[in-house]
Amino acid sequence: MIEKFELFLHHHLPHVESVHPHFNTAMATMMQCGGKRFRPALLLSVVEAYTPLLREAAMGAALSIECLHTYSLIHDDLPAMDNAALRRGVPTLHVTYDETTAILVGDALNTYAFELLSTLALSAFTRIELVKLLAHNGGLSGMIIGQAVDCFFEQKRLDLETLRELHRNKTAKLIAASLEMGAVIANREDLRAPLYAFGLDLGLLFQIQDDILDQTQTPEQAGKTTQNDGDKNSFVNLLTLEGAMQEATQLADSLRGQLNSFEAPLQRALVTLLDTYLYRHKEMKPS
DSSP: OHHHHHHHHHHTOOOOOOSOSSHHHHHHHHHHSOOOOHHHHHHHHHHHHHOGGGHHHHHHHHHHHHHHHHHHHHHHTSTTTTOOSEETTEEOHHHHSOHHHHHHHHHHHHHHHHHHHHTOSSOHHHHHHHHHHHHHHHSTTTHHHHHHHHHHTTTSOOOHHHHHHHHIIIIIHHHHHHHHHHHHHTTOHHHHHHHHHHHHHHHHHHHHHHHHHHHHOOHHHHTSOOSOOTTSOOHHHHHHHHHHHHHHHHHHHHHHHHHHTSOHHHHHHHHHHHHTTTTGGGGOOOO
């Protein structure tokens, strides 16, 4: 499934006719240089479980999520944010080119995500629902406010529940939206709420694991700048590395139980993907 998505991505990269010498290359670099493709895989897994005939139509929705996610990484790495030099194993765009290019490539991928959704070979109702979900969770009511809170409270200690809420917005809601968007495409209204709730927990686990990765992996191992959370409200900084490991394991155990409550087709579609990720923090040994 991921191989088919990569092929689809290659043929549907954003491209603009322009005299600009490297804008298209910069866009393509960050889209093609790697990444787990976890969010697209979640959406496609739900569609595969119930409506495999809609697989091709769903590819565009999966790509829209990857575009929005990639834009968020580009902007997150900017000097005004995390000032990171490495992402997905390659230099970040502001390092390779300049800040202007990085900002505008991020802007382009953000808006292209919604152009993709508007042209899907699905009903108008479905397209509107998908646009609404991606905008709500990737925008003001999700990722953006989470990022704003994260930046504002650097060097100011938050309590654990506030930290969880920060990362439900910043990280988890886009993962939850990926699952719910799959349910919308599959016309499974009954699964929208449970999949979204599952996705919030899954996204929170991803963030805890990312905080652990920042402390335990080298940039070469992680493919991105690490040891970069010193001033942030991370789970490792609040709970210690051992405490963050325990929190991640408890959440992974809970997610395993939730996964077992889903119908067999959905379990089969998700289990292979999630088996790779639920306990990956246990493999993150200090370097």
